[in-house]
Amino acid sequence: MPRSVNHVASRARRKKILKRTKGNFGARKNVWTVAKNTYEKGLQYAYRDRKAKKRTFRGLWIQRINAGVRLYGMSYSQFMGLLKKNDIEINRKVLADLSMNHPDAFKAIVDKVK
Numbered sequence: 001m002p003r004s005v006n007h008v009a010s011r012a013r014r015k016k017i018l019k020r021t022k023g024n025f026g027a028r029k030n031v032w033t034v035a036k037n038t039y040e041k042g043l044q045y046a047y048r049d050r051k052a053k054k055r056t057f058r059g060l061w062i063q064r065i066n067a068g069v070r071l072y073g074m075s076y077s078q079f080m081g082l083l084k085k086n087d088i089e090i091n092r093k094v095l096a097d098l099s100m101n102h103p104d105a106f107k108a109i110v111d112k113v114k
Helices: 007-020 030-070 074-084 092-101 102-113
Strands: none
Touching: 007 030, 030 074, 030 092, 030 102, 074 102, 092 102
């Protein structure tokens, strides 16, 4: 019995990955084995960096809030402690946005917790 090989499916599989590695440099875009490794490694980086992005943004928000409350003679940790104590539940993302773009509203929050 002759050997049966599904060339259509295997070519489609290769084309799919080669299409996704289109922007890479040199052999990383057109040599199958190299492109496959590049693509798989890229997926690993994407997964890792989706988690890292959340960490970096939280750090940025903390810096912005800290800079905002320093103008009113407080530190970040004191401010966050007073927020919890006064049962004000505003997340860091919103506080950072207020600190940067709406200083009057941020000042009102700071005055409320003092």
